Amino acid sequence: MTKLLHHKLDPSSRLIRLIFAEYDHKIDLEEASPYKSSQNLIEIDPIANVPLLIEEKTSPIIGSLAIVHHIEDIYQQEHNSLIPKNAAERAEMWRLFEWVMGKFNDEVSRYFLEEKIGKREQKIGAPDPKVLRAAKINLIEHEKYFAYLFETRNWFAGKDLTLADFALGAHLSCLDYLGEIDWFNVGETKNWYARLKSRPAFRSLLSDRIIGMPASKHYTDLDF
Amino acid sequence: MTKLLHHKLDPSSRLIRLIFAEYDHKIDLEEASPYKSSQNLIEIDPIANVPLLIEEKTSPIIGSLAIVHHIEDIYQQEHNSLIPKNAAERAEMWRLFEWVMGKFNDEVSRYFLEEKIGKREQKIGAPDPKVLRAAKINLIEHEKYFAYLFETRNWFAGKDLTLADFALGAHLSCLDYLGEIDWFNVGETKNWYARLKSRPAFRSLLSDRIIGMPASKHYTDLDF
Numbered sequence: 001m002t003k004l005l006h007h008k009l010d011p012s013s014r015l016i017r018l019i020f021a022e023y024d025h026k027i028d029l030e031e032a033s034p035y036k037s038s039q040n041l042i043e044i045d046p047i048a049n050v051p052l053l054i055e056e057k058t059s060p061i062i063g064s065l066a067i068v069h070h071i072e073d074i075y076q077q078e079h080n081s082l083i084p085k086n087a088a089e090r091a092e093m094w095r096l097f098e099w100v101m102g103k104f105n106d107e108v109s110r111y112f113l114e115e116k117i118g119k120r121e122q123k124i125g126a127p128d129p130k131v132l133r134a135a136k137i138n139l140i141e142h143e144k145y146f147a148y149l150f151e152t153r154n155w156f157a158g159k160d161l162t163l164a165d166f167a168l169g170a171h172l173s174c175l176d177y178l179g180e181i182d183w184f185n186v187g188e189t190k191n192w193y194a195r196l197k198s199r200p201a202f203r204s205l206l207s208d209r210i211i212g213m214p215a216s217k218h219y220t221d222l223d224f
Numbered sequence: 225m226t227k228l229l230h231h232k233l234d235p236s237s238r239l240i241r242l243i244f245a246e247y248d249h250k251i252d253l254e255e256a257s258p259y260k261s262s263q264n265l266i267e268i269d270p271i272a273n274v275p276l277l278i279e280e281k282t283s284p285i286i287g288s289l290a291i292v293h294h295i296e297d298i299y300q301q302e303h304n305s306l307i308p309k310n311a312a313e314r315a316e317m318w319r320l321f322e323w324v325m326g327k328f329n330d331e332v333s334r335y336f337l338e339e340k341i342g343k344r345e346q347k348i349g350a351p352d353p354k355v356l357r358a359a360k361i362n363l364i365e366h367e368k369y370f371a372y373l374f375e376t377r378n379w380f381a382g383k384d385l386t387l388a389d390f391a392l393g394a395h396l397s398c399l400d401y402l403g404e405i406d407w408f409n410v411g412e413t414k415n416w417y418a419r420l421k422s423r424p425a426f427r428s429l430l431s432d433r434i435i436g437m438p439a440s441k442h443y444t445d446l447d448f
Contacts, residue, residue: 102325
């Protein structure tokens with residue numbers, strides 16, 4: 001059976017879980033930490049990180065881009081592909097996928113996650129309020145851009161659900177767990193997230209809990 | 225004709241130029257700056273950045289992931305594909321592609337480029353020696369890892385030339401222009417780079433010059 005080494009609040013791990021769930025392919029989950037070099041990661045590759053996919057008959061597949069392409073090569077079927085057929089929509093999907101996994105991660109998510117989760121797991125003190133404030137300012141700018149896009153489109157990259165929706169959903173759901181998203185100030189993004197969150201693929205993420213770090217009150221609510 | 229809005233010392237722009245050249249598809253180049261909001265970028269999309277590809281009959285294609293996939297969809301032919309047929313090699317290619325474009329960029333390239341090119345273009349002072357020192361320390365760690373990989377493989381992701389080679393070549397060539405690579409201390413990476421640099425696809429990069437910022441002495445030498 002397919003096994004994913006993941007971290008519950010790692011956006012890239014969540015992206016992979018969402019895609020597998022959307023494609024209705026069941027996987028085993030095994031926790032690993034990107035902040036501490038978990039034994040299960042070190043055994044595979046000293047510098048490996050989550051997400052890491054283990055399948056029979058092939059070497060471990062490491063990193064979100066490798067796993068995303070692997071899933072598309074193997075598990076995607078005509079009727080449920082998350083990659084648009086139309087070239088312009090496909091380009092828009094990759095643009096936004098890169099935006100979220102690169103720019104949004106660099107300017108927003110990783111700061112919240114390193115400060116709130118990373119420092120806690122490494123036991124190296126409390127989050128730095130200056131870093132969190134800077135990340136929050138960046139978050140608001142990105143939220144404005146997402147709201148602008150959702151004013152004219154149903155899904156993140158256009159008229160269809162694509163990998164880009166799950167990339168953004170993976171990131172926002174981590175920040176939402178931490179209570180960082182003010183859903184009254186994100187415009188149409190809220191309606192989009194409500195639709196994404198109510199998909200069966202999202203269910204397993206909503207039951208994630210980190211011991212000693214409760215989720216925000218509305219984290220599991222489909223009507224938030 | 226295909227037109228690429230690019231910056232001469234932007235690794236993602238260089239990656240796209242290399243792939244087009246390797247696939248023997250001629251393109252027009254037009255300079256744009258990721259540091260100043262160039263007019264030619266703003267006209268297309270206020271938040272657009274390089275690389276940006278303009279083709280007839282389709283909307284502009286923005287960002288390296290979107291352009292890489294577009295090129296693979298349109299210009300790649302069986303005989304010259306830079307994506308391996310074998311699943312394990314493909315996974316290794318994407319792992320290293322993500323490593324270079326994500327981790328290496330975040331920890332190394334972007335610091336050198338922002339400090340040395342970005343500050344100069346924005347006229348906001350001299351590079352910060354503390355930032356450059358930190359980037360150099362990170363660079364050396366990455367170089368050790370690359371050297372370790374090249375001890376047992378011809379090309380970056382295995383036995384064949386792939387997109388991952390051009391990703392790494394694009395980044396290292398920018399740092400080499402700036403004189404940041406100490407080729408006597410990178411082990412087998414030097415031989416790999418010499419082979420990559422002598423490919424016809426690399427030629428146009430080697431003739432790039434930034435006014436007022438000369439390339440390192442050995443930048444164009446095939447025997448360095």
